Amino acid sequence: MREQNNMVNRSVTIMIVDDSRDNLELLSTILKKESFRTHSISSGIQALELAPKLRPDLILLDIMMPEIDGYEVCYQLKNSPKTVDIPVIFISSKNKPDDKILGFDAGAVDYITKPFHRAETLSRIRTHLALKDARDELHRANQEIIIQNKKLEMAYQELQTIARTDSLTQLSNRGDLYRHLEAEKSRFGRNQKPFSLILCDIDNFKKINDTYGHDCGDYVLVHTANLFKKHTRLQDIIGRWGGEEFLFILPETSTAGAEIVAEKVREAIDYFPFMYDEKLLKVSITLGITLYDNFELSIDDAVKQADEALYLGKMRGKNRSVLYSEIRNTLKD
Template sequence: MTTLLKYPTQTNILIVDDTPDNLRLLAKILESQGYIVRKSLNGRMALQGVQRDPPNLILLDINMPEMNGYEICEKLKASESTAYIPVIFISALERLEDKVRAFELGGVDYITKPFQEQEVLARVKNQLLIQQQHQQLIEQNQRLEQEIKDRLKAEAEVRKLSLTDDLTGLYNRRGFFLLAEQQLKIARRTQTPCCVLFADLDGLKKINDTLGHELGDRVIMDAAQILKETFRDADIVARLGGDEFSLSLFPVPCSLSTEFQPEPSVHRLSDLM
């Protein structure tokens, strides 16, 4: 999963160098452009500071006692919480192999000492711009992902509504024939028996006419609940309309199975009427 970069509103730059004069000079150059500058004289202090408050950018010297710049960069890139922070190496080392190693460890740029003020500012500005564009791309992708999730959820809700009965929550006529057709194809392919049952509630019209449609709807909902409790989750239970119900059983349960004993449910349905 992509880590969303959380930067403060003002750009924060960490300078790591064991020479105080270098720290002061670099800090002065960067602060003149409005950057917030933090300074560390060694790797231990730098790593602690980064974990506590991640900067937008790190300017890192290589030749330092105890822990050199390569080791610091390696530790930063090994941690998911700090791997995204761009590191610009600033060093007096000019050999090609030194520069190559810096880039192999995850450095994004390399400035050779003695450095020029305009070069430092240009390279810093360039890396910050790249980070800003990267951040914007992450946020844009996250918005698109959320929009896709929302759209898929909405489409699923629409499909569900188009296949289910408003009153009972069972599949409606469209949903039943769509799913039953799929079951029938599987049954034919696997040569497995399937079973379709139809049922209607005799006397529902009389209840509606004499006692009102509200009570009639209550009878329909109770009947739907009995059918759902009687049959398996894998079975298709539907209300085709009015007092008509239909069921598709696949595979057909054994009539002697404890999982399928419809007789008590038939009596319960009869009691409703």
Template structure:
């Protein structure tokens, strides 16, 4: 604790009274008291009121104005017993007011109570701080888990679960606001041959490289994810069928030209479908999947556009 008093006799008396139970520092004026309080943050300050240059009220006021010392409890020690003086001291933030001449047992009892209360408060604050840290750590872990639950482990793209949620949300948004919305479904051509020829580890590497190419070439507004196996799905908000078809054609070309070692060349087939009033997720997926099937049946490495509901593509 810190004892602040300009009278040597009081300092001597308090030293003898407190030294057996507490580590005590002393200051004989307000400036020294403020400096010591900030340097080691005592658990309690016993503060005389009547001091030259800076009285105890001003010391208390400055302690409470300083964020570094604001929480230190202050007990006034004074010969002034006027109720107005006591009220002023308490209004400045002091927690107690002991009048001189004081009774040593009373001083010891009050100091003990205040020290124990201050230490309990500090322990509580430390517990709250630790709890905040634990909560922050838990929040971080929950966010990481949420990302993990929405991420394909191999490609690090969005997984089927996340795509399902986003797909449904985009369909609902298109219904509500009559906005355009398209979907692109693509499948890596002859992927079984890749696995059979080079092995599944190379096959996994090819899928990762395809995922990276798709991520690097879609628009910022698009969502790309792994739909399953060697299939990928792109959700294209605010996008009509023509624009989605152009995007699919560009992705097809980029994939066909990209080196994917150790496989010399990998292509993909694309099916593109746009939202029409009355559509749901299943309807759009069925049309995109039918268009993808036609692209495969027509020789692969091509883009097929799904006709509106109720219409058939040429040749059907």
């Protein structure tokens, strides 16, 4: 058992702070016989300079020393981030209760009076070293828990992103678009500020797939999505509605504002050189626009309005944007 203690003690460093050479030698001899490593320091100022560098496992500290006493040394050690966790044991001839209270108030974990008993001193030292090890282990365990929790949170966020993102275009998927649509509807209910929807379809996309293959179709989808992101505002929400259809949600945007956005992205697609396998592809889009300004209107019905406007654009020759209000006005007439 003693041999096991000695093996453990060899990795433990104790700083002894005392202005008496005799006390330093006596304590150092006792501790070295137990295989502790020691640093003998003769002044409080030296202790404050060296403790942050040496980072001992425990400090044995005298109180009555010139220049700066042990109480002040302990107080400063406990107020420094580098030394706050090092246990301090006072060893002093001052044995009145008030002296001990001052020592504990300064931050010491124990107080041993001189002349000290060898076995008792070693027992107290080992006890506080064991407590320090337990605190350190608890701190390490807590840090590990924090790290693991952060990893779990990051993994959860990544899964949430995957669940809400179209894997090909990296835009919102249909489920995520529905979530945003419901949020915008709720916001409209609160502030009565309408928002616009744009449903967009890539013209003749089936022909592109049939002629050049699905890899080419994927190429067109990805580059179209990138152009959408490039030519819309930060607050705009874009997602893949399904197949070659995309939905734009434009918060607090009028029909006129939505029409500007629609024409901007339409022209960006129309003028972009889609090159695949050294072939220049002609790609265009048709867009249907509607305004959500009636809380009684369901989200599905609002999207249906945009779809009807999109269909009218297809009937008119494609590569254009159409307002649902044109259909509504026609029906009124």
